[in-house]
Amino acid sequence: MTFTCPDIAYTVNKVSQFMHCPMDTYWVAVKRILGYIKSTSSHGLFLSHTTTTLLHGYTNFYWGGDVDDRKSTTGFAIYLGNHLISWSSQKQHVVSRSSTEAEYRALAVATSELTRLSSFFRDIGSFNSSTPILWCDNLSATYLNVNPIFHSRTKHMVIDFHFVRDKVHAKSLSICYVVHMIK
Template sequence: MVLVYLTITRPDIAYAVHVVSQFVVSPTTVHWAAVLRILRYLRGTRFQSILFPSSSALELRAYSNADWAGDPTDRKSTTGFCIFLGDSLISWKSKKQDIVSRSSTEAEYRAMASTTTEIVWLRWLLSDMGIPLSEPTLMYCDNKSVIQIAHNSVFHERTKHIEIDCHFTRHHLQQRTITLPFVSSSLQIADLFTKTLSSKRFRLLIDKLSMLPVNAS
């Protein structure tokens, strides 16, 4: 599907394309209508692009989120994250999780582990390019239970069904690869990659991604 390739430069359609791409094998009229709506949106925003400022801090920050049991067909959750280098958006993802999560905390933790994996790779890439990062990467999360599990070994032992993800994220927290500041749900930019949003909130988050219209030359 051409739309999948387009998400490489258009993070604003990542979630919508993620949803419709699940029905490529046996689409219905509903799915075709959704694709047409995406195409109409693209036609109306064809000059919208990600802004990469010429001067920006060489620091990573990430937003991690999950929509628990959001898929009505199988009740799997959706992982969403976006990562900035300074003010420039450089990585994002919207993907259904492989298994059904039994709680919102579990879904959020699986999303956090995926985000941590991407952060570790980006930090390695920057270091290989001669830009080592001395400070831990901020990974914003809007679930306080998840943050407590990552910091507290007692909470960690109560979540054996997500033990691998717990160990992985907690290891990098202890190694100061990441830190986990809390962010309110209203400021959670990764919402854009996990669920359907109102037009007002969608436009708000698009602005926070530094996606701006540019004039055609």
């Protein structure tokens, strides 16, 4: 269900973490998820014919949001034109020491998915020459790609940093800042 209903992915993930020791509160949560699925069964993702083939994505994170272990949650959504084609929400494997680090880990995961999708579309011959864009709402993480002064402060996340930076320098990815708007 989480593949076809991205809106429940985080909740299902959270409840699944306690399958080894289920309690009544988790059973109540599972019943609420099932009730939500039943009431929204007519909703879904709509794909229509479009001439836009721009591949772009959005990343976000929830820094230290898990109260049990203070690990951050990474999320991304990848679009082909106006159509959502890939998404993920997952807990990071390590505790991030800063919001910039958490966001940069999210950028690395999304960059990997954008790279995979770009390669797939190129292999089937249906990809245009425009550079994919990855939108990020953390200004510090965005600046890490162009400002080498930050490097000494980011030794604890060097692999993710170099992976994303190499894609940007090779012009196979562009990272842009998006202003987070609260309604």
